[in-house]
Amino acid sequence: MQHAIILPLLVFILVLPRPARVAEPLGPSRSLRVVFLETSAFVGGYLMIFSEGLGLLKQLGQGGAAICWGIGILITGPSACRKACS
Amino acid sequence: MKAWQVLRGRGHKPEKRDLIFGAALAFILGLLLAIAWLSPPNNTDSLQYHMSRVMHWAQDHSFSAYDTAYPPQLFEPIWAETAILNLRLLWGNDQLSNLVEWGSLLGSLVGVSVIAKLLGASRKGQWVAIAFAASLPMAILQSTSPQNNLVTAFWLVGLVYFAVLSAQRNLFFEELLGLALTLGLGLATKATFYPFAVPPLLYFVVQQFIRNKPYRVTGQGLLIAGIVLALNLGFWVRKLITFGGPLGPADSVETSTFSGLTPGVIAGRLVGNIFLNLDTPKDSLNAQITSWLKKVFLPIDPHIWNYRLVSGWNYEDVAGNPLHLFLIPISWLLLFNNRKQILWKLIVQYCLIMISLYLMLAIVVNSSVSDGRYQLPFFIASAPVSGIDIEALPKKALSVTALLLIASLPWVLFNRTRPLIAMRPSNTPFTIPCLADCTAQSILIEPPVRILFASVIDLQGPYTLATTAIRESSCRSVGLQIDSHDLEYPFWWLLDAPQSGIHLETIYPAEGLARYLGPNFKPCAILCSICREKPVCTV
Numbered sequence: 001m002q003h004a005i006i007l008p009l010l011v012f013i014l015v016l017p018r019p020a021r022v023a024e025p026l027g028p029s030r031s032l033r034v035v036f037l038e039t040s041a042f043v044g045g046y047l048m049i050f051s052e053g054l055g056l057l058k059q060l061g062q063g064g065a066a067i068c069w070g071i072g073i074l075i076t077g078p079s080a081c082r083k084a085c086s
Numbered sequence: 087m088k089a090w091q092v093l094r095g096r097g098h099k100p101e102k103r104d105l106i107f108g109a110a111l112a113f114i115l116g117l118l119l120a121i122a123w124l125s126p127p128n129n130t131d132s133l134q135y136h137m138s139r140v141m142h143w144a145q146d147h148s149f150s151a152y153d154t155a156y157p158p159q160l161f162e163p164i165w166a167e168t169a170i171l172n173l174r175l176l177w178g179n180d181q182l183s184n185l186v187e188w189g190s191l192l193g194s195l196v197g198v199s200v201i202a203k204l205l206g207a208s209r210k211g212q213w214v215a216i217a218f219a220a221s222l223p224m225a226i227l228q229s230t231s232p233q234n235n236l237v238t239a240f241w242l243v244g245l246v247y248f249a250v251l252s253a254q255r256n257l258f259f260e261e262l263l264g265l266a267l268t269l270g271l272g273l274a275t276k277a278t279f280y281p282f283a284v285p286p287l288l289y290f291v292v293q294q295f296i297r298n299k300p301y302r303v304t305g306q307g308l309l310i311a312g313i314v315l316a317l318n319l320g321f322w323v324r325k326l327i328t329f330g331g332p333l334g335p336a337d338s339v340e341t342s343t344f345s346g347l348t349p350g351v352i353a354g355r356l357v358g359n360i361f362l363n364l365d366t367p368k369d370s371l372n373a374q375i376t377s378w379l380k381k382v383f384l385p386i387d388p389h390i391w392n393y394r395l396v397s398g399w400n401y402e403d404v405a406g407n408p409l410h411l412f413l414i415p416i417s418w419l420l421l422f423n424n425r426k427q428i429l430w431k432l433i434v435q436y437c438l439i440m441i442s443l444y445l446m447l448a449i450v451v452n453s454s455v456s457d458g459r460y461q462l463p464f465f466i467a468s469a470p471v472s473g474i475d476i477e478a479l480p481k482k483a484l485s486v487t488a489l490l491l492i493a494s495l496p497w498v499l500f501n502r503t504r505p506l507i508a509m510r511p512s513n514t515p516f517t518i519p520c521l522a523d524c525t526a527q528s529i530l531i532e533p534p535v536r537i538l539f540a541s542v543i544d545l546q547g548p549y550t551l552a553t554t555a556i557r558e559s560s561c562r563s564v565g566l567q568i569d570s571h572d573l574e575y576p577f578w579w580l581l582d583a584p585q586s587g588i589h590l591e592t593i594y595p596a597e598g599l600a601r602y603l604g605p606n607f608k609p610c611a612i613l614c615s616i617c618r619e620k621p622v623c624t625v
Contacts, residue, residue, distance in 0.1 A: 002176075002177050002178055004176040004177070005173070005176045005177050005182070007176060008172065008173075008176070033196050033199060033200045034200055036193070036196050037193070037196065037197055037200065037244050037247060037264065038260055038261070038263075038264045040193055040240070040244070041241075041244060041263075041264045041267035041268050041271065042263070042264075042267065044165070044169075044241075044267065044271045045267045045270065045271060045313070045317060047168065047169060047172060048165060048168060048270075048271065048274060048317050049316065049317065051149075051168045051171070051172065052149065052320040052321075054147075054148075055143070055147075055148040055149040055150070055320070056148070056320070057148075058146075058147045058148045058150075059147060060143060060144075060146075060147045060148050060149070060171070060175075061144075061147050061175060062175045062176065062178075064147075065172050065175045065176060066175075066176065069172075069176070
């Protein structure tokens, strides 16, 4: 059961390595730390939206949460793979 | 992982000091992670409502309103607890509950380092900023609990970052989304974020109008409003239905915010907030300070009559940040000396945002004795400026960074209710004498149930006795007859509910919430804290 905890971590990791667009004034160092901030906000927003949705359907249980995090992996996975391989 | 290599490749090669400070910071964060991992939630607020509401949601599979003796369970914002709920659903129990605040501390440190960079700090200055935030006593103490002030600080740091970036160039679309999300998530996390959000948001709006045409600003505004609404609509609507307003019960909102607001009251609150960071270990000295404050401010601020200073340097409900309170104005004074070497205009604007944050807290929030923690987002957001100014001191920046990190250790090691090393008059392992207040027993040797009750040790016996009677029976429907300020979560923890199959419902709800009593709920046992002096179980 505890293995399911990997799901939100995977979503975070899959969103994280998208190369941030570089622009002044932050220049090169914008990359990882800024992407970390943006990723936290994206994942935090996703968590809020799907939790509210599950709550509305009275499905806010382990199964519902695992499915929603799984959908998150399906959404972010292909894009992350493309970027990693390109 | 080419993308990862791209990200890493953009950073500078770490220097020796980066490795040393990185290792020191990792050591501190590692110790805090161990405390968060080993300790069950035991902060009073968490036992009262942060964790209790998570249990109700897990049991009900929804955020719908329920009957409770403590209405803040229903009207306080929900994001931090929603994150805790997700962790508990996926992990199966509450062991990860403290990690949301710990993760927020980590995120806040990343955030302040990026803001420091944005304001022109070198890597040295960024390290000072990180050390400043990481050594805040309140941040250290809270990072191992399931409260929400560090989460609030994290979203505020994100919002401030995007707002300040918008002063330098137009935001990319994903950055605009980031700004909207940090705003929406902050509002969904804690009510104190409402006043904190005003200064950076106003700053962003002004920058947009300076830089862009009105139709573009309007478009951005609509996008931000839409995202904020999407994140908060469900919660606001539930409060509207239950309490008649999107912020909660009208009387509660009024007494904790604008009640009797005058310039004198604001001044009283401002000075009161400052002194919440200056509590001393001596109760008599605290009483003298309080008496002086009342004498000076009572004519202009009647609310200060209730003001109290409570000693508790290592307790997350009342600990202050005295060193950092002085470092902030000192570092701002240093600005004048270094104004030719730094991004003077941007930093002054940043300082004005910080001053506005502190003012907004005094204007909007009627703080009481244990509300020093509300100031935490301000202190963390102030770290970048301190980093820049201290960096400018010749040959001092590295020493200050090292000193700040070392100075954080007492709060890491001697947390009053979750100490790694206990301060007690005993010879047990991991224990030293009570050098500065006594603490609970070390979490390295204490059983979890003792840690759970560390701040209310007298209650362990009655709570355990009452719940053991239920666990040994076949009863699975338990009614809670508790007072508004009783600790609800320990009942859930001791009964291992809801995953044990035991269903708990309040049968003595607060006024106006009786309509949420389940019509079909027939308890076969009642846990009562108000029937006698101590909690009892009636079967």
